[in-house]
Amino acid sequence: MPRSQQIANLMAVVLPFVAFLVAIYAGWNAWVDGIDLAIFAFMYVITGFGVTIGFHRLLTHRGFTAPKWVEYSLAIAGSMSIQGPVTSWVADHRKHHAFTDAEGDPHSPHVGHGSGLKGLIHAHVGWIMTDQGSAQRSKYAKDLVEDRGMRRISKNFELIALASLLIPAVLGFALHGFTLEGFLRGLLWGGFVRIFLLHHITWSINSICHFHGKRRFDIDDHSTNVAWLAVPSLGEAWHHNHHAFPRAAVHGMGRREIDITGWVIAGMEKVGLARDVVRISPERQAAKELRPS
Template structure:
């Protein structure tokens, strides 16, 4: 990773955190209302779904197909989450699946950085200063690399970061009576605080969902399901289910496993915006289930990987 890339990623971690500190001060002074929170919520949903549905289930795993214009829209929305370009994100995630919790995994809490808190730090944030964006596009994201539209969206990432901050700033400016105060509030809550939240929820899937939680499938990595994270992650925290069946559009595979992203994909399918939606039959799930349902995994005591079964895209 170059020094410029490292500094850019460090800014992406630190600046939203500074925004959260500023937001606490604004909250203390009652400089927040329903309008600010609504801007934050709308921006959170739009950009987080750009990651969960767009970057992840559509572009990385091809869990469903859709029209080119909608595919590119999701790629832009995912870019607005400020988690790196679409090319980098997809390549890193496919590399993660190819080497889950063994050498070569960009963000495992179990490999290369010790165990316990050191491993969790690396999986959650530390990897952004070392391995993020280093996966070879031609090897891990060839389909996107061969798509001129996706390459353009990837190259536009720095501009899309500015757009991601400009949109809530303009919304705050307009919805608060065309005032400078409103613009600042939109920038802080809909911009910096929202980016901070989307970042740390996503990074928690990398860290917490490979360290604590439950397992019910016989797979070789250390992924886990973490129920309390399901709603903010829009279904991504059923991560063990996902690693058992990477191409599944539904990560929540039981009625109580809330998966907002899967529900939206199903709605898209009903109105003709999604097709070829991949679902896993109960028989396939049962064939891969372990003997004791929902075995608890607690950090480094999780079983080490054995023979590896890969199912990328």
């Protein structure tokens, strides 16, 4: 990984963390209200769905099809999460599935960087300094590389990331009466704090959901389902289900498995924005379930 990218990645980890500490202090001193939290929630949902619906279930796994303008809109929203350009994100994730928990997996807690706590730290955040963006895009994301619109979105990642900070700041400025304080509060809560929390929820899928949780299906990797992560991850924490059936657009396969992203995709399907949605029948699930030893 080039030194410049390492520095940029380090700043993307450190600055939101510092802002989160500032937010704790600000909240303690009542420098937060319903407007700030609404801006935070709005930006979290938009950029979160950009990752879960766009980057992951649509563009990486093609769990459904959508019009090009929907693909591009979701790719921009996902880029606003500041987790890297869309082509790099997709290539890394497809490589993760190609080598899950084996040599070549960019963020497994079980290989390459020790086990236990050391491996967990690597899978959560360490890989960002060593392996993020290393997957060959022409091999693992050829369909996106050959898409002119996706190439343009990836090329303009830095501008989209800047917009990801300016949009909540401008919202805070307007909704707090056109004040500098409102601008800074929007930037803090809807910008940096939102980025910090969304980053660590996403990274927890790489780390915790390959380290601790429940398993239902007979597959070779270490992926798990982690119920308490389901809501903040918008359904991505049913990660073991996902590894059992990677193309499934719906990851919550049990009656009590909350999958907000799956619900939104179902809604998109009803209004014609999602087609050919891949779902796994109960019979296919049953055929792959673990058998008592």
